[in-house]
Amino acid sequence: MKAFKRVLQFSMPYWRRILLSVFASLGVGGMDGMFAYLVEPLLRKIFAENDMAIFAFLPLGIFGLFVVRGVCRYVNEYFIRTAGQLAIQDIRNQVYRNSLGLSMRFHNNNPTGTLMSRLLNDVLVMQEGVASVITGLFRDGFGALFLLGVIFWRNWQLALIAFLVIPMTVYPAQKIGGKIKKLSRHSLGKIGDISSVIQQTFSGIKVVKAFSLEQFETDRFAVLNREYYRFLRRSIKYEVMSSPVMEMITSLGIAAVIWFGGRQVLDGRMTAEAFFSFITAMILVYNPVKRLINSYNVIQRSLGAAERVFEVLDEKPEIVDSPDAVQLENVLGCVELRNVNFAYEGESVLRNISLQTRKGEVVAFVGPSGGGKTTLVSLIPRFYDATSGTVLIDGIDVRKLRLDSLMRQIALVDQETILFNDSVENNIRYGKPRATTDDIREAARAAFALDFIEDLPQGFQTVIGDRGARLSGGQRQRICIARAILKNAPILILDEATSALDTESEQMVQSALNNLMANRTTFVIAHRLSTILHADKIMVIDRGQIVESGTHHDLLRAGGIYRKLYDMQFA
Numbered sequence: 214m215k216a217f218k219r220v221l222q223f224s225m226p227y228w229r230r231i232l233l234s235v236f237a238s239l240g241v242g243g244m245d246g247m248f249a250y251l252v253e254p255l256l257r258k259i260f261a262e263n264d265m266a267i268f269a270f271l272p273l274g275i276f277g278l279f280v281v282r283g284v285c286r287y288v289n290e291y292f293i294r295t296a297g298q299l300a301i302q303d304i305r306n307q308v309y310r311n312s313l314g315l316s317m318r319f320h321n322n323n324p325t326g327t328l329m330s331r332l333l334n335d336v337l338v339m340q341e342g343v344a345s346v347i348t349g350l351f352r353d354g355f356g357a358l359f360l361l362g363v364i365f366w367r368n369w370q371l372a373l374i375a376f377l378v379i380p381m382t383v384y385p386a387q388k389i390g391g392k393i394k395k396l397s398r399h400s401l402g403k404i405g406d407i408s409s410v411i412q413q414t415f416s417g418i419k420v421v422k423a424f425s426l427e428q429f430e431t432d433r434f435a436v437l438n439r440e441y442y443r444f445l446r447r448s449i450k451y452e453v454m455s456s457p458v459m460e461m462i463t464s465l466g467i468a469a470v471i472w473f474g475g476r477q478v479l480d481g482r483m484t485a486e487a488f489f490s491f492i493t494a495m496i497l498v499y500n501p502v503k504r505l506i507n508s509y510n511v512i513q514r515s516l517g518a519a520e521r522v523f524e525v526l527d528e529k530p531e532i533v534d535s536p537d538a539v540q541l542e543n544v545l546g547c548v549e550l551r552n553v554n555f556a557y558e559g560e561s562v563l564r565n566i567s568l569q570t571r572k573g574e575v576v577a578f579v580g581p582s583g584g585g586k587t588t589l590v591s592l593i594p595r596f597y598d599a600t601s602g603t604v605l606i607d608g609i610d611v612r613k614l615r616l617d618s619l620m621r622q623i624a625l626v627d628q629e630t631i632l633f634n635d636s637v638e639n640n641i642r643y644g645k646p647r648a649t650t651d652d653i654r655e656a657a658r659a660a661f662a663l664d665f666i667e668d669l670p671q672g673f674q675t676v677i678g679d680r681g682a683r684l685s686g687g688q689r690q691r692i693c694i695a696r697a698i699l700k701n702a703p704i705l706i707l708d709e710a711t712s713a714l715d716t717e718s719e720q721m722v723q724s725a726l727n728n729l730m731a732n733r734t735t736f737v738i739a740h741r742l743s744t745i746l747h748a749d750k751i752m753v754i755d756r757g758q759i760v761e762s763g764t765h766h767d768l769l770r771a772g773g774i775y776r777k778l779y780d781m782q783f784a
Contacts (some may be wrong), residue, residue, distance in 0.1 A: 216519045223303050227296040234293040240285030301340040308332055308525050316531035317596045326409030331525055334404050338518035341511055361498055368491055371470050381462050392451045393510050397517030400444035407437050452510055459506050470495060532595050534615050541618040545572045545607050546703040546734035553602035562588050563757045570734055577737040577745035580754040586738045590706050594623045624697040628709035630689040632681035637666055638673040640692055644700035660695035660725040694725045705735040742782055
């Protein structure tokens with residue numbers, strides 16, 4: 214019920230559409246009740262009283278009745294479905310917004326394909342449920358009420374016989390609906406697994422082809438698809454079982470009514486016309502009841518999806534503004550870490566890290582892979598919060614700063630060039646959404662990217678494909694550098710920004726990076742020591758601790774880990 218109420222709450226902003234649909238559903242139900250009610254007097258007038266005038270106008274009356282019913286049905290379905298669609302649109306927007314606001318830990322723990330499945334497939338299943346519940350409750354509910362009124366008016370004893378079988382359908386409907394809901398959650402989970410495999414395979418298609426693993430990936434996909442079918446097959450079994458079970462139960466009421474009603478007609482206690490009118494109303498009333506039960510199955514399936522969607526909506530971001538958070542303005546760029554420790558999933562990653570940088574300094578982090586370098590710099594923009602200790606910018610604890618103002622002061626160039634399937638101009642503009650075309654050109658020039666951009670087929674308007682697939686590695690990296698230059702943040706983080714480049718591209722990118730680093734406090738993670746020889750400070754990180762620090766020449770003379778790394782690379 215909690216999930217059901219939350220789904221309905223999203224429909225409340227569109228109550229005018231729902232209200233209009235309710236009035237139209239009254240018309241549909243009223244026409245059904247009128248049709249059943251008029252059967253008895255019309256038959257009596259035509260056949261008992263031989264009234265040919267009514268017989269002549271009967272076809273026109275029937276046509277008019279169904280025209281009114283058709284208009285009411287159109288208005289009912291159009292406005293109720295659009296209200297449901299708008300509600301689902303709001304849910305999808307909120308899920309997307311909430312997902313973007315969640316912390317990095319959540320995104321690391323949840324595959325992209327699974328989140329995509331919840332945003333697309335699960336919400337789509339919810340949409341079917343919203344349409345069914347609102348349409349079923351109003352149109353079929355009102356129709357059943359009007360027809361029940363007719364059959365009770367005609368003969369209350371027969372009506373009780375017909376009505377008593379309806380409560381008998383509740384228990385099997387609940388049992389079947391519960392099974393459908395449970396299977397819906399499982400099957401949607403399998404769809405999430407399938408989406409994850411598709412996303413991973415297509416994003417890594419070059420690796421798949423390089424290792425000739427097409428058949429392996431095909432087989433893996435087929436196994437997941439088969440598992441999805443197993444859950445779907447069981448769900449289909451219960452759904453198709455629902456209608457025959459309900460029909461068998463309601464047939465008991467129909468059989469009992471025919472037997473008792475037929476006896477009353479034979480005994481002269483009821484006219485044949487009234488009995489025919491009653492049978493018509495009774496058969497008509499079972500149709501909306503049957504549709505309501507089918508809608509209940511759809512609702513159960515959608516509630517299984519709704520619970521999965523609301524799990525994302527209810528997820529709280531780990532990194533949030535404190536109540537007394539302040540804006541960070543006029544930043545110098547002095548960064549300090551005091552006795553910082555960090556653990557991830559209970560495992561210690563950083564231990565007792567302390568360092569201090571002044572405005573404009575270049576601080577490099579080197580050391581064996583897995584030592585905690587990327588985690589360390591991730592604490593500065595609060596991708597994660599330190600388990601203990603303090604990270605400060607200009608003497609202010611980053612946990613006391615508003616997140617949006619903190620992010621405005623930091624630019625990031627990552628080893629993984631994140632570009633979007635959009636134009637070059639829009640990819641650069643991501644650093645500053647309100648930037649002018651001239652600003653973007655200047656940023657591209659400073660990043661040594663202007664020449665190759667202008668040589669592209671549509672220049673700055675060229676669409677570069679998923680993750681910049683139509684550009685070389687060096688070109689992609691220079692677009693990212695142009696984006697960071699445009700942002701013009703006083704603190705810069707470079708996470709192995711040249712590690713995947715050839716020598717010529719590295720030289721070009723390094724020149725662009727030199728322009729980017731000018732007058733900025735810069736943190737560099739580097740495996741290639743040639744890129745950080747002139748850093749003001751070099752920190753050697755090993756197993757989560759700073760084991761050496763100093764300038765390039767100081768560390769060479771010390772003969773420690775840095776000396777070994779240097780000798781390995783320059784031997």
